[in-house]
Amino acid sequence: xxxxxxxxxxxxxxxxxxxxxxxxxxxxxxxxxxxxxxxxxxxxxxxxxxxxxxxxxxxxxxxxxxxxxxxxxxxxxxxxxxxxxxxxxxxxxxxxxxxxxxxxxxxxxxxxxxxxxxxxxxxxxxxxxxxxxxxxxxxxxxxxxxxxxxxxxxxxxxxxxxxxxxxxxxxxxxxxxxxxxxxxxxxxxxxxxxxxxxxxxxxxxxxxxxxxxxxxxxxxxxxxxxxxxxxxxxxxxxxxxxxxxxxxxxxxxxxxxxxxxxxxxxxxxxxxxxxxxxxxxxxxxxxxxxxxxxxxxxxxxxxxxxxxxxxxxxxxxxxxxxxxxxxxxxxxxxxxxxxxxxxxxxxxxxxxxxxxxxxxxxxxxxxxxxxxxxxxxxxxxxxxxxxxxxxxxxxxxxxxxxxxxxxxxxxx
Amino acid sequence: xxxxxxxxxxxxxxxxxxxxxxxxxxxxxxxxxxxxxxxxxxxxxxxxxxxxxxxxxxxxxxxxxxxxxxxxxxxxxxxxxxxxxxxxxxxxxxxxxxxxxxxxxxxxxxxxxxxxxxxxxxxxxxxxxxxxxxxxxxxxxxxxxxxxxxxxxxxxxxxxxxxxxxxxxxxxxxxxxxxxxxxxxxxxxxxxxxxxxxxxxxxxxxxxxxxxxxxxxxxxxxxxxxxxxxxxxxxxxxxxxxxxxxxxxxxxxxxxxxxxxxxxxxxxxxxxxxxxxxxxxxxxxxxxxxxxxxxxxxxxxxxxxxxxxxxxxxxxxxxxxxxxxxxxxxxxxxxxxxxxxxxxxxxxxxxxxxxxxxxxxxxxxxxxxxxxxxxxxxxxxxxxxxxxxxxxxxxxxxxxxxxxxxxxxxxxxxxxxxxxxxxxxxxxxxxxxxxxxxxxxxxxxxxxxxxxxxxxxxxxxxxxxxxxxxxxxxxxxxxxxxxx
Numbered sequence: 081x082x083x084x085x086x087x088x089x090x091x092x093x094x095x096x097x098x099x100x101x102x103x104x105x106x107x108x109x110x111x112x113x114x115x116x117x118x119x120x121x122x123x124x125x126x127x128x129x130x131x132x133x134x135x136x137x138x139x140x141x142x143x144x145x146x147x148x149x150x151x152x153x154x155x156x157x158x159x160x161x162x163x164x165x166x167x168x169x170x171x172x173x174x175x176x177x178x179x180x181x182x183x184x185x186x187x188x189x190x191x192x193x194x195x196x197x198x199x200x201x202x203x204x205x206x207x208x209x210x211x212x213x214x215x216x217x218x219x220x221x222x223x224x225x226x227x228x229x230x231x232x233x234x235x236x237x238x239x240x241x242x243x244x245x246x247x248x249x250x251x252x253x254x255x256x257x258x259x260x261x262x263x264x265x266x267x268x269x270x271x272x273x274x275x276x277x278x279x280x281x282x283x284x285x286x287x288x289x290x291x292x293x294x295x296x297x298x299x300x301x302x303x304x305x306x307x308x309x310x311x312x313x314x315x316x317x318x319x320x321x322x323x324x325x326x327x328x329x330x331x332x333x334x335x336x337x338x339x340x341x342x343x344x345x346x347x348x349x350x351x352x353x354x355x356x357x358x359x360x361x362x363x364x365x366x367x368x369x370x371x372x373x374x375x376x377x378x379x380x381x382x383x384x385x386x387x388x389x390x391x392x393x394x395x396x397x398x399x400x401x402x403x404x405x406x407x408x409x410x411x412x413x414x415x416x417x418x419x420x421x422x423x424x425x426x427x428x429x430x431x432x433x434x435x436x437x438x439x440x441x442x443x444x445x446x447x448x449x450x451x452x453x454x455x456x457x458x459x460x461x462x463x464x465x466x467x468x469x470x471x472x473x474x475x476x477x478x479x480x481x482x483x484x485x486x487x488x489x490x491x492x
Numbered sequence: 493x494x495x496x497x498x499x500x501x502x503x504x505x506x507x508x509x510x511x512x513x514x515x516x517x518x519x520x521x522x523x524x525x526x527x528x529x530x531x532x533x534x535x536x537x538x539x540x541x542x543x544x545x546x547x548x549x550x551x552x553x554x555x556x557x558x559x560x561x562x563x564x565x566x567x568x569x570x571x572x573x574x575x576x577x578x579x580x581x582x583x584x585x586x587x588x589x590x591x592x593x594x595x596x597x598x599x600x601x602x603x604x605x606x607x608x609x610x611x612x613x614x615x616x617x618x619x620x621x622x623x624x625x626x627x628x629x630x631x632x633x634x635x636x637x638x639x640x641x642x643x644x645x646x647x648x649x650x651x652x653x654x655x656x657x658x659x660x661x662x663x664x665x666x667x668x669x670x671x672x673x674x675x676x677x678x679x680x681x682x683x684x685x686x687x688x689x690x691x692x693x694x695x696x697x698x699x700x701x702x703x704x705x706x707x708x709x710x711x712x713x714x715x716x717x718x719x720x721x722x723x724x725x726x727x728x729x730x731x732x733x734x735x736x737x738x739x740x741x742x743x744x745x746x747x748x749x750x751x752x753x754x755x756x757x758x759x760x761x762x763x764x765x766x767x768x769x770x771x772x773x774x775x776x777x778x779x780x781x782x783x784x785x786x787x788x789x790x791x792x793x794x795x796x797x798x799x800x801x802x803x804x805x806x807x808x809x810x811x812x813x814x815x816x817x818x819x820x821x822x823x824x825x826x827x828x829x830x831x832x833x834x835x836x837x838x839x840x841x842x843x844x845x846x847x848x849x850x851x852x853x854x855x856x857x858x859x860x861x862x863x864x865x866x867x868x869x870x871x872x873x874x875x876x877x878x879x880x881x882x883x884x885x886x887x888x889x890x891x892x893x894x895x896x897x898x899x900x901x902x903x904x905x906x907x908x909x910x911x912x913x914x915x916x917x918x919x920x921x922x923x924x925x926x927x928x929x930x931x932x933x934x935x936x937x938x939x940x941x942x943x944x945x946x947x948x949x950x951x952x953x954x955x956x957x958x959x960x961x962x963x964x965x966x967x968x969x970x971x972x973x974x975x976x
Contacts, residue, residue: 159552159572201577225576250575261787291576293542295565329550329596399550399596 114361119148120372124196129384140296144217145356150207153194157202165204169483202290203333210308215301223298225250230269235351252287284339322481328401395450396422438463450485535622536604548598549573560588585612684711750847760909765946773962775938800865805964807836807856813957816913839888842875849875852888903941912945
């Protein structure tokens, strides 16, 4: 696909051809009222860092568009729980769960998938090369939640996607079913000729939105499912086996049926750029600026990138939650953990058959959940005086519910 | 000579000062006309509304701790609500004294977020962000300002006089909240000739308080006199100069004119023993008819909702059940009388920015459905723009409350004296149902809730009328055969 090549361009160029982050570029950032960017990289950590940099450093009255495509990755919201939202066992290159319990995945497995926690709120999404991400940064004075979702819907409609509309949750959906009889206002982005109150089938979600609001600036970014080859696999990634066993605070994802729009990335990006220019630029056209790996030279971008990459940011920003196997009828020992800021703060083992009871050892308090390499070795260290067989049983259960992470830091 | 000279000097000086002053006011936004005070005391800073009607959000992380010095616009914390993560910044310089929430707690909008020891000058609007002052006065204020202009026209079902006096009271009681109100008092209120200024000094009136009716909002002599006469009516309120913003206390407010009217009327309704009768009508046929008619007529003027149809159906039914259109006269409690009204004057509830109003469509029995729709539209428009005349609000014999435009299924509407019945219409919803062949079909159901005065109306009579209305709505063609 054309996009693929474009995204990789930076890596293939020789040193003389590679783009350097120029002073001019940074000046433009601080002064131009309307700016339009496209990323040459498919690194999700970089793209999100660039987005954040643009949010922080652009001039307060400017309006910015950024478009990027990520390699396969799962992006969780600022305040979400990765154990609850994602099937972590599938992320690592050598998954154990996939082959045993879900044989259908074995053939279509995606290989390494990144896990990224973004800085805006909202739910969990799966990004791949068939999904284009769009970001609009504008002044918080003129910001509304629907404004740019409507802009993207206009772009879709201009490409012939007449089923697209913005729903009440500010997502973009495709209405299903037959064309209705009512005449519909073409300029209304919230209704299509196919919209009906009692639709036979739910509309398919093709874009989700999330926001980050600061004092002067508002960032609205969204996805757009154009032609993902992975739609049948995504539900497995986003369904965590630990759901029945966790009670958590924080924002939970609202799952919706999704579908592909079936457009080319380039087509879509062009249409969005055009709508953006029409909306904001007096000359109806804006100069498109490429951004990519070279921006890592900038200190702020580099720091943000390192933070997003770090396991601490990814795992330790999780709000407090409890894990318990009370819902597991087959277990013979109750286990319960309280995890705060991604570290275990309390834990207890209690036998269901007798009154045996063991509390988490003092030195284990503060163990980082994502640093546990294997429960079979970790569990006996945490709890003393527990029957070995019971421990092993629990360890197996914990391996599926709180899968150890096989990633090492700095894997960009 | 000397006095003339000093008068002239006075005139020149006051004029120059006047010009300078208004120039200052005009150059900056009028909101800059603020009273700044040093407040060396700890105040709670409230979590502002972050939009979308969100009442609470989760606290993700703090950027400050108790004891930290903050400057204006420093980040205090980050909160998260469904899709948005929001950075909250400090509006003042100061020292953080207390954090009200731990990370992961749900922070409530409008409640304190942090205690801050303010060490800067703070303006009026910042004051409002602290506890106690957050704008609850302003919608009432705007309401008053608008109400007092429409006051002369509106009777609002009795109680307007009292309401008017109250409105004026609240208005002149809040000179400090002048920044909020959209009137141009602060801007031009000080425009006046020296003669007028002299008059204000003589009568001991603050020219800033007087509303100018002259050109450009100039204060004229008549305005000053009028202000004085009004001032003598209401009791003297102490100038609230150094009013310390209260922390977490209740606020007393007089009822708005609309609320007063409603209060009086509904208190009288307490005497009426209500009974409720509900029935669900299948409006699928009605909806289909409406769609057909709207499809034929492209103009929005001709668009019909189900309300005109229901109104006409009720009127037709009332011809067979005139008791429900009667008026109960209890002037002599020992000899109550029923007055069977000839005209069908239907009041309908209109939700306006000022509250509930009940305009009346007269002689529904003589109107066609389209004419009823036109009347509905016109009266609603007038109600929204506060242009209803007392004539529009009087002499209702029956009331229809279309709360379904907002929502609701079964409702229990309250009868307005001296009427004896009222019907409330809920929101239609699609439900599964069985038809005559025991097949599962899709039906659109609308619930009509009838309340009647059990002192004169019995359940069966009300039920019969309700069922008649229902059958007419379910089969709109049957309405045609009864129409005059």
